[in-house]
Amino acid sequence: MRRCSRTACAAEAVATLTFDYAESMAVLGPLAIVREPHGYDLCARHAERTSAPVGWQIVRHASLGEVGFKA
Numbered sequence: 001m002r003r004c005s006r007t008a009c010a011a012e013a014v015a016t017l018t019f020d021y022a023e024s025m026a027v028l029g030p031l032a033i034v035r036e037p038h039g040y041d042l043c044a045r046h047a048e049r050t051s052a053p054v055g056w057q058i059v060r061h062a063s064l065g066e067v068g069f070k071a
Contacts, residue, residue: 002035004043011043017050026052029061
């Protein structure tokens, strides 16, 4: 089980957040199969609350039928 990357959160990670700096885009999708060195694994609560920096867009991807992750 992988844990949420947020400080002091011990919940199980269900999503991975990555950034595309060239495109000013944050991408939030289902948990990556392998831990990404430049990604952040997030629990369902933190994934739902995640927002993009001002001037950026956030893209949310979800697999059909995936439990614990809402787009």
